[in-house]
Structures are given as structure tokens and as C-alpha cells.
Amino acid sequence: MSELIIKNLCKHYNENCVICDFSLKVEEKKFLTILGPSGSGKSTLLSIIAGIELPSKGIIKLNNREIYNSLEKINIPPEKRNIGFVFQNYALWPHLNVENHLLFPLKIKKIGKKKMKEKCDLILNLLNLEDKIKSYPYQLSGGEMQRVSLGRALIMEPDLLLLDEPLSNLDALLREKMQNEIKTIQRDLGITTILVTHDQEEARKMSDEVVLLNNGKIEQEGLFDDFISIPKTDFVKKFIKR
Amino acid sequence: MKKIFIILCFLFLSIELISAQGLKENSIGQNYYGEEGKIIAYISGPATMLNLLEEDFESDKGDVLDIVQLGCGPLRQRIWSEAESGSIRADVFWGSDPLLYEALSEKGLLEKYTPKGFDNLSNKFRLDKPYTLVNERYGVIIYNKEKVLSDITSYYDLLNPKYKNQIVHADPSQSSTALALIANLWNLEEESGAYYKKLVENGLFLSKKNSDVPSKIQEGEFILGIAPHDAVWRLKKIAKKKKYETPLEICWPKEGAIAIQRPIAISKNTARFEKNEELARAFVDYLISEKAQKITTSFGFISVLENEKLLKRISADIRVIDINWDDLAKKQVEINEEFEKLF
Amino acid sequence: MKNLKNYFDTYALRGALLLLSFILILFYIYPTVFLFYKGIVNFDYTISNFIVPFINSLKISLGVFFLTSIIGGLLAWIVVKTDFPFKKLVDNFCIIAFAIPPYIIALSWLQIFKRNGYFERFVKIVFHIDDYTSTPYSLFAAIFVLTLHLFPLMYFSIKNSLRNIDPKLEQAAQLAGADNIYVFRKITLSLIKPSIMSTGIFIFSRSLANFSVAALLCLPARIEVSTTLIYSSLTMLDTSKAAFYSLLLVIFSSSLYFMQIYLINKKKKISLKGSIQNRDISILNLNKYKILVVFLVFLFFTLVSIIPSITMLISSFLKRWGLSLLIDHLTLDNYKEIFHYNSKAILAFKNSFLYGGVAAFFATIIALSCSILSHYLSKGYRIFEAIASWPMAIANTILAVAAIFSFNTYPFKFYGTAWGLIFTYMVLFTPIIMNQIISLLKSQDISLFNAARLSGYNKIKSFYKVVFPFLLPGIKSGILVSLMISLREIPISLMLYSTNQETVGVLLFGMQSQSYGLEMTSALSVVIVLIILLANYLNSKIKRGL
Numbered sequence A: 001m002s003e004l005i006i007k008n009l010c011k012h013y014n015e016n017c018v019i020c021d022f023s024l025k026v027e028e029k030k031f032l033t034i035l036g037p038s039g040s041g042k043s044t045l046l047s048i049i050a051g052i053e054l055p056s057k058g059i060i061k062l063n064n065r066e067i068y069n070s071l072e073k074i075n076i077p078p079e080k081r082n083i084g085f086v087f088q089n090y091a092l093w094p095h096l097n098v099e100n101h102l103l104f105p106l107k108i109k110k111i112g113k114k115k116m117k118e119k120c121d122l123i124l125n126l127l128n129l130e131d132k133i134k135s136y137p138y139q140l141s142g143g144e145m146q147r148v149s150l151g152r153a154l155i156m157e158p159d160l161l162l163l164d165e166p167l168s169n170l171d172a173l174l175r176e177k178m179q180n181e182i183k184t185i186q187r188d189l190g191i192t193t194i195l196v197t198h199d200q201e202e203a204r205k206m207s208d209e210v211v212l213l214n215n216g217k218i219e220q221e222g223l224f225d226d227f228i229s230i231p232k233t234d235f236v237k238k239f240i241k242r
Numbered sequence B: 001m002k003k004i005f006i007i008l009c010f011l012f013l014s015i016e017l018i019s020a021q022g023l024k025e026n027s028i029g030q031n032y033y034g035e036e037g038k039i040i041a042y043i044s045g046p047a048t049m050l051n052l053l054e055e056d057f058e059s060d061k062g063d064v065l066d067i068v069q070l071g072c073g074p075l076r077q078r079i080w081s082e083a084e085s086g087s088i089r090a091d092v093f094w095g096s097d098p099l100l101y102e103a104l105s106e107k108g109l110l111e112k113y114t115p116k117g118f119d120n121l122s123n124k125f126r127l128d129k130p131y132t133l134v135n136e137r138y139g140v141i142i143y144n145k146e147k148v149l150s151d152i153t154s155y156y157d158l159l160n161p162k163y164k165n166q167i168v169h170a171d172p173s174q175s176s177t178a179l180a181l182i183a184n185l186w187n188l189e190e191e192s193g194a195y196y197k198k199l200v201e202n203g204l205f206l207s208k209k210n211s212d213v214p215s216k217i218q219e220g221e222f223i224l225g226i227a228p229h230d231a232v233w234r235l236k237k238i239a240k241k242k243k244y245e246t247p248l249e250i251c252w253p254k255e256g257a258i259a260i261q262r263p264i265a266i267s268k269n270t271a272r273f274e275k276n277e278e279l280a281r282a283f284v285d286y287l288i289s290e291k292a293q294k295i296t297t298s299f300g301f302i303s304v305l306e307n308e309k310l311l312k313r314i315s316a317d318i319r320v321i322d323i324n325w326d327d328l329a330k331k332q333v334e335i336n337e338e339f340e341k342l343f
Numbered sequence C: 001m002k003n004l005k006n007y008f009d010t011y012a013l014r015g016a017l018l019l020l021s022f023i024l025i026l027f028y029i030y031p032t033v034f035l036f037y038k039g040i041v042n043f044d045y046t047i048s049n050f051i052v053p054f055i056n057s058l059k060i061s062l063g064v065f066f067l068t069s070i071i072g073g074l075l076a077w078i079v080v081k082t083d084f085p086f087k088k089l090v091d092n093f094c095i096i097a098f099a100i101p102p103y104i105i106a107l108s109w110l111q112i113f114k115r116n117g118y119f120e121r122f123v124k125i126v127f128h129i130d131d132y133t134s135t136p137y138s139l140f141a142a143i144f145v146l147t148l149h150l151f152p153l154m155y156f157s158i159k160n161s162l163r164n165i166d167p168k169l170e171q172a173a174q175l176a177g178a179d180n181i182y183v184f185r186k187i188t189l190s191l192i193k194p195s196i197m198s199t200g201i202f203i204f205s206r207s208l209a210n211f212s213v214a215a216l217l218c219l220p221a222r223i224e225v226s227t228t229l230i231y232s233s234l235t236m237l238d239t240s241k242a243a244f245y246s247l248l249l250v251i252f253s254s255s256l257y258f259m260q261i262y263l264i265n266k267k268k269k270i271s272l273k274g275s276i277q278n279r280d281i282s283i284l285n286l287n288k289y290k291i292l293v294v295f296l297v298f299l300f301f302t303l304v305s306i307i308p309s310i311t312m313l314i315s316s317f318l319k320r321w322g323l324s325l326l327i328d329h330l331t332l333d334n335y336k337e338i339f340h341y342n343s344k345a346i347l348a349f350k351n352s353f354l355y356g357g358v359a360a361f362f363a364t365i366i367a368l369s370c371s372i373l374s375h376y377l378s379k380g381y382r383i384f385e386a387i388a389s390w391p392m393a394i395a396n397t398i399l400a401v402a403a404i405f406s407f408n409t410y411p412f413k414f415y416g417t418a419w420g421l422i423f424t425y426m427v428l429f430t431p432i433i434m435n436q437i438i439s440l441l442k443s444q445d446i447s448l449f450n451a452a453r454l455s456g457y458n459k460i461k462s463f464y465k466v467v468f469p470f471l472l473p474g475i476k477s478g479i480l481v482s483l484m485i486s487l488r489e490i491p492i493s494l495m496l497y498s499t500n501q502e503t504v505g506v507l508l509f510g511m512q513s514q515s516y517g518l519e520m521t522s523a524l525s526v527v528i529v530l531i532i533l534l535a536n537y538l539n540s541k542i543k544r545g546l
Helices: A042-050 A098-107 A113-126 A142-154 A172-189 A200-206 A224-229 A234-239 B002-019 B047-061 B072-085 B099-106 B155-159 B176-185 B194-201 B212-218 B230-242 B274-287 B290-297 B325-341 C011-041 C048-081 C087-099 C102-113 C118-127 C139-163 C167-175 C180-208 C212-217 C226-235 C239-266 C287-316 C333-343 C345-376 C379-393 C396-407 C418-443 C446-454 C459-486 C491-496 C504-513 C518-545
Strands: A004-013 A016-026 A031-035 A057-062 A065-069 A083-086 A160-164 A192-197 A209-214 A217-222 B039-043 B065-069 B092-094 B132-144 B167-170 B204-207 B224-228 B248-251 B257-266
Touching: A004 A042, A016 A042, A016 A217, A031 A042, A031 A200, A042 A083, A042 A160, A042 A192, A083 A142, A083 C446, A098 A113, A098 A142, A113 A142, A142 A172, A172 A200, A192 A200, A200 A224, A209 A224, A209 A234, A217 A224, A217 A234, B039 B072, B039 B274, B047 B065, B047 B274, B047 B290, B072 B099, B072 B176, B072 C226, B072 C239, B072 C396, B072 C491, B092 B274, B099 B176, B099 B257, B099 B325, B132 B155, B132 B176, B132 B212, B132 B274, B155 B194, B155 B224, B167 B176, B167 B212, B176 B194, B176 B224, B176 B257, B176 B325, B194 B204, B204 B212, B212 B224, B212 B230, B212 B248, B224 B230, B230 B248, B257 B274, B274 B290, C011 C239, C011 C345, C011 C379, C011 C396, C011 C418, C048 C087, C048 C139, C048 C180, C048 C226, C048 C239, C048 C287, C087 C139, C087 C287, C087 C459, C087 C518, C102 C118, C102 C139, C102 C212, C102 C287, C102 C518, C139 C180, C139 C212, C139 C418, C139 C459, C167 C180, C180 C239, C180 C379, C180 C418, C212 C226, C226 C239, C226 C396, C239 C379, C239 C396, C287 C518, C333 C345, C333 C518, C345 C379, C345 C418, C345 C459, C345 C504, C379 C418, C396 C418, C396 C491, C418 C459, C418 C491, C446 C459, C459 C518, C491 C504, C504 C518
Parallel strands: A031 A192, A031 A209, A083 A160, A160 A192, B039 B065, B039 B092, B167 B204, B167 B224
Antiparallel strands: A004 A016, A004 A057, A057 A065, A209 A217, B092 B257, B132 B224, B132 B248, B132 B257
16 A cells, blocks of 8 residues: 655754644545645655655655654665655756666666566657657757656656656646646556645646645645635635635 | 775785885884895986996896986985985985985985995095095086177176176075085185175076076076086087087186085995895995996096096196085085075 | 764775775875974974965965966856857867976976077067067966966866856846846856866965976076975975975965865855756857957967967977077987987886876775765765865975875885875875866756665665766866876976886986986977877767767
């Protein structure tokens, strides 16, 4: 069960808490969006879940396995968490072409060449990248890069997929297209997903549930429509637009 | 990852192995790390001359000599650094003036060896010192014969205002031989340093090395200078060989040319192999033998042997100023400072 | 300290760290400590003697720093940000400029500007001023010559840095209404400041530690600098004094270094976005200014590389420098002599390449290790970087003296063997290579590294697969620079070599013992520069061929 459970997560920078006593449960196959203004700690949260940043304390459990527990001194390194991550700037490697980007996570698993090719073709097909297979990042458009980044994350068959504002660099038309694509893929593959964005429309369109974050604290969580009809705090009222 | 670690270990071990070769330690903790049957010599001088000497010596003894050719300055610095670090690596070293040797002798780092053929030396070269004098050369006036206005005969000719800014001399803070030259002209007049004061007022230019002096005069940058004579001798020879005219000339000043000897010494090391000790001594003997002396005089140096027949000498009526090296060794820092003050 | 366990989860890593520490202590700390012990033990030196020369050294170093920044920066900006047509040519000219040994540039300067030099003769013939004399010796001459030698470093550094800037950062400013100059001042300049500072500190330190140029161009005008003072102390056989003054220089330079690290550290959060996916860097069209800019750039390189090269070339064919340029006075003999010279010329080149190559290899490993520690781990690990850069401010002669002191006795007797030379070169090269690596490391976005980790690769594998390829160009250029240095370096070679270990530097110095003049040194330098150019050409061919 790729369920994500976070308990009492805290992250401090100097005296301030960037994430303050954060607790959350994401059921498997669900699409959750973390919404919030800049500086609310969304990206930090994602980095912490992925394991590329260390929290100050708390417990994170994925797929019934504790990947972080400050009390028990458990900290599984990112490469062993089986989490897929799509970076805001795509983080593509300039010296590898599209094919090698997709094969990269597979090569470390030491599965046969045939199997690697199968999986690669699957993803290429899924993301419409077949004719870009030998291209390098500098030859790709923004949308194509984004898809490569997504493909790289998906080919791992991760327990959890994290998306850090993946569409903010794209134009409106492309963004809409990608939103639909991502949603479709997520539903088809059934991967537990967390999307981070400051775009409310995106949150409303794509997610099953939304968490509104402000200054490291949860203002409200649940269905987006509830944010509009039953805002729990003043901030929610101000932030959410109809 | 493990591969890198292994490689590093391997390198580390090989370093240890290589450096631990041939170490012989004696009772006072001195090391000797030469090969048996081969001695190391640090020598300064014209490369061709050194090659000839090496060939000649080895034609008799075999491949026993490792010569490290150095400039006068680097030789001093290197020997001194080695001395300060605990052991002089060179078995023998042949330098450009006795100052270094006086300093080392004071520290007891030189072996007292009276060479075979000591009696063949002219009287004035028979010293009771732990080093042997091999050659002599003289600080003289060097000038461009096409540009001087009249005959040059004396150091005072350099004070002629017509030659302002046209005079060059090596810097004593960069060259110990230059310091020797200056020290001896320091008391040319009654008042210490007066001569140099006037020279500086006449625009004396300081070059880095003694060998720069004849070069710069030949190249036209300066007209007059004071430096050892042997370089001029060699420059003239080269000009003849390559068929171009050189305007360089030497003047033997009436006040006297300054005699500077080139000594050789054996470094004291009781851990040295017997065979090497013999070889070192043999090399010193060789350098004051007729054969070697002939070679060095063909390069402009003056022989220390008392043998008029075979060897060139400077004309007997030329006046020579001899340096008291002991004295100079004690006063060198003082003179250097006084000299600096003139600028 | 809890986090340490996460970092060193294998024994191999722990062992490697220990080995690195050992190497740093043995080769970088031990000799300097030994040397400075000598300096401090006889502490009765008045610093007053040192003050004026030190200020002169500072003037030179600061002058060189500013001039190289301006020249290097300007050239880099023209090449990266405009549609200047001959970009590759600029790169090549810069390599030539750096390949020419600094004392050759100094000698060219002298040959041109000294009394009876080419410039004076030119003025006399063309302008008929018979009693004109030029004098080449001044503080400015030293600044000028060192700048000409070092500006390529700044050029390449700023060029790489400019290339890595996310164009969006500048575009944003432009869209906000700023004009080009404002964008440059407020945005671009702050983004390239880290490179300017780290290369700048390196250039500053090397100028501080330079002896040959200062001795040639300042001393004759009775302008003393710290290194000439140190050298004359050595000549007076006063090693303690020399060590003491060197100590002062190192303390000063190290303080600057730490200051610079601290200043840059504060701004670490600004991302230069090394993950540039497209090459849409905003290009400025020169339009009507194009011809002017091309002309100025070529004029600059003519003065800087071409004229010294030509004077060097001409002099190499003269029978004797100073002779007028008549056919009778020309000869090929100089070149013949070089390869006949003890027949050691070939051995010398081989040794220089071998020792330089091995030393560069070791230096790369050390530089890489220290850079990784410094960049990826907590601030405390910067001490490794600092120690490895320590030798930057030490004059070559003093490095050699320190090597003699530390490695002439038990238990490390490298002195007298080739290893003595190699290790001293290694210490000399490390800061150069580390400089390249660190600036590249800093300019790559950490997300590329993280993406590899999240794809299943541990820290080491991620580094190797994704960061290391990015560092390779920097490592290559660092090694190339090191090899160039080993081909012309004199003081260390002279002080540490033994029979059959002659390097090209020893050869160069030996030329002068033959009463050869500038014509022989010129000939040998022409050979050296040609070899460097050949090596560089081969290197670029290999890159393309693959």
C-alpha cells in the first residue's frame, strides 16, 4: 500500500520554523495538491519527503515503511526511498539524451537490456516522446523537457510521485494540456501523487484533495470546493478565489 | 570506489619504497643516500666547460660523477638550505666565491682535505682551509670600445658625468660575488663607501647577475660596468666563432683588479661510502691537475698552478687586489645595508 | 556531528578521508610549518624593513587584479553577450597569451622598451629624436607584464560564468525597464562576482608570490618587492629571515582567502542555474560598432600576443641580441644549439612532461577531494580547501626551500629523487585545478545531483554520473595550465633537480651560463610555445574527433 503518513513534521531555519508540526495522511492512489503562497514551505516539504533535505524532527512513513523517524534515528537515503520527483526546473542532464534520461533509473537496478527497452518504449509512448528519443535537452521545447522529467520519474514505478511546480514555466495552453495529461497518467497508473503549486485552478482541476499551507502550517485540508464554501480561517477566505 | 582506495594505498606504499632506498645512517644521525661508486657534484660554470671536465674525469674513472649544474645563486641557496635541513646531499660542490665556504666552514660542515698537488699551487693559493681554490678571476672594468670618449684606465673614469646613467654593476643583494666586488672598492677613498656614493650619483644601474653586465654592455644598453673578466673572454670567443663584431673590451684598472677565487669543498659526512670518499678526493685532485686547469683556462679563468709554461696568465704588471674573505664574511651584512642606503 | 554517520557509511570513504588528511598534512602543512618554525624561532626581525616592499607587492597585485578583471571581463562579455564574429579566435589568442612564459613577456617588453631597444630605435628613425632614451623599469611595467600573462585566466573564468547565467534573470530586469548597462551593473555583475573573486584571489596571490618579473622590471629601478627581499635574504644565507617574510605573505594571503570564502558563502543561495537547457542567451547586436570592436580586439591581441611573439621570433634568429637586423646577423644556429645542447634538451622536455603530468594527476585527485568536501559537506570541511590553497601565496623558491627542509631527512626522503620535484609541483598545481573545479561545482544547480539520487543512485554514483562530466572541462584546462607551467618553471626545478632529472626550466637557466644572451632564451621559448600550441591543438582535435 503506497500510503504516505506524516506525523508532527518540523523544520527549523535558525529560530524560525518553516514547517511547523505538520501532519498529513495521503491514501494510496490519491492525488493531493499542496497549495499555498510563496514562502509557505511547500517546496521544502516536498524536498523533505523525498529525502534531499533533512527535517528537524517528525515521522514519515511510506508504504508501511518508516523512511524517517527522528526519535528512532531512522533516515533512509533518497536513492532508497523509491520516490519519483519532477523538479521545477526539470533538472535534465545536459550530457544525456532523452533515451538515456529514461534508462538512467533502470541501469542502477540491473535488469536485463530487453526489459529496460520495454519499459523505456512504454514511457516514450505514454508521453509522446518517440521521435525525440535521441535529442538532447537543449534541443527540446519546454513541454518536451517537462515530459522527459516526468518520464524519468515514472519509469521507476515509484511508490510516490512528487511534482514541484512542474508547470509554472509553461505557457497557458501547454499548461492546460499537461494538466490533463498528468491527471490521466496518474489515474491510469494509480500512483500516489503530491503536487505542489501556487495556482488554484490547477489545484482544483487536478487533485482529489487539497492542503492549503501558510507559514508552514495547514490552514485547511479537504476538497477544494469546501475551501470556498466552508473556509476554516480568514486566510483561506482571503486566499481562495471563486 | 574500492578501486580508488586500493590505488591510493598502492601509491602511498610505492612512495615509501622509493624513498627508503640506500639509506645508511652513521652514529651522529647523519644520512648518506648516495649510490656506492658514484658521487654527486654541484657545480656552477659554463656548461660546455663542465661537460669537458666531466668527460675527461670519467674517461679515467668511469661513470662515477653525477654533476648537477647550477647558477651561482641557486648553488648557494641550495647548499645552504641542505645544510640547514641537516645534511648536504652533494659530495663536492664548486662555487663562485669563498663566502659560502667560509660560512659552512664555521659550522664545521666541510671536510679538511689537502689535495695531491697542493704543492703545485702558487703560494697565495695554498690556504689552510677546508676548501681548495681551483680558479681565479678578476673584477675589472668592462666597456664598449665604440662608445667611450677616451681611454679607460681607472675606476674613477666611471665617475665622468658624460657617462651618467650608462654604468652597470651587479646587485650585491642578489649576488654574493657582486658583494665581494663592492666590498673591495668600498674603501677606495678614505671615507667608507664614498666611491660608490659618487657612482650612484652618476646613475649606477644594478643588474641581477654579474653575467648581465657584459651582456648589457654588448647589447648597447650601457657603456661601462664592473664585473668579473672571464665572461668577456668567452663572449669575445663566441663572437669570433659566429662571425660578428663585438665592441666589448676589458680594462685592468690601475687601482687594481679584484681577485675572486672559485673554491671546491667536500661536505663532511662520516657515513659516506669509502669508495665515494676516495672519488670525492680524486675529483678535487683532478681539478687542480694540469689537464683540468688547461680546460678551465681556455674558458677565461686563471689557473692557480705555479706553471708559467703551459698556462696563460695575465700580464705580471697588472695590479691585483686580494680579498680577505674571513673579514668580508663578517662584514657582509653590514656592507650590504650600507650599500642599500645609498639609493 | 550526528550527520557524519550518514555521510561516511562505508569504511572505504572513511579510509579515503584519512588518507586525504594525511596527504594534506604531509605535503601542505608539514613543509610550511617546518619553514615557518625556522622563521619564528629567531624572531628578532623588525618588520619595518618589510613594509615598503610589501606595499609595493600589494600595489602590483591589486593592479594586476583590477586590470585582469577589466580586460578579461570585457573580452568575455564581448564573446558571450554580443555577436562578435571571431569568438574561437579570441579563445585561441588567449591561450597563446598564457602560453608565453611571463619572463618572456618581460623580456619582450625589455627588448622593446629598453635603451637601444626596438622602440627607441623606432622613435629615432621615424621621429628623428636623436637623444631619446626609453626606460622600461617601473612598478607599472611589472603590473602590465603580469596582467598580460594572467588575464586569460580571468577571461575563461568569467566567460564560463557568464554562459551559465540563466538568461531569464537578465530578461526579467530588461522587461522591468532596465537598459543594458543597468542590467550589467545590477544583475550580471553580482552573478559573476563569485568567479571574479575566486579567480581574482588566485591571480592576486600569484602576483604577490611572483619573483622573476619583479626582479627583472622593478629591481633595477630600486623598487623592492617582498619576493626580491626574500630572495636577497636567501642570498645572504639568512634562511630564517626569508622564512619569516614568507610567513607574513602567507598569513596575509590566507586571511584574504578566508575573507573571500566568507563573503561568497553569504550569497550561496543565488542560483546560477547551471542546468541551462537551451542556448538562448540574449545576444547584443553590435551593428555599426561591430567593425570598431573587431578592430579594437585585434589591436589588443596584436599588442599583447603578436608583438611579443614576433620580437621573440626575430631575436631567436639573431646571432646575438643587440645586433642590427641584417642578413649577416641572422642564423639558425640557435635552434641547432638547443637540440645539440648536451643532447639533454629532449630529456628535459620528456622530464617536464612526465613530472608535470604525474604531479597534475595527483593534484587533480586532491583538488577534487577537497572541492567535494568543501561543497557538499558542512562549513567545517572548508578547512581542506583552505589547506590545499595555502601554497598559492608562497614564492616558488620558498616552496623549494621548504621542500628541502622537510624532505631531506627521515622519515620522508624525497629530496634528490624525482618525487621531490613531483610533489612540489603537485603542491603548486593543486590551487589552480581546485579553482576550476570549485567554480564549476558552484555553478551547477544542486537539483541535477538530487535528480540522480532520486533515480536510485547513492551520493558517490550520482556525483560520478552527473556532476563529474560537468567538471571535466575544468579539470582538463587546469591540467593543461599545470603542464604549461611545468614547461617553463625555473626556481623549483633548479633547487630540487638531480642528474637526469633536468627539466626545461633547468635548460633555460643553463642557457645563460653559456654567456648566451636573449637570443638563445628566445629560441628556446619559441620552441616551448610551439609545443604548447601543438598540445592544445591536439587536445581540441581529440575532443572533436570523439
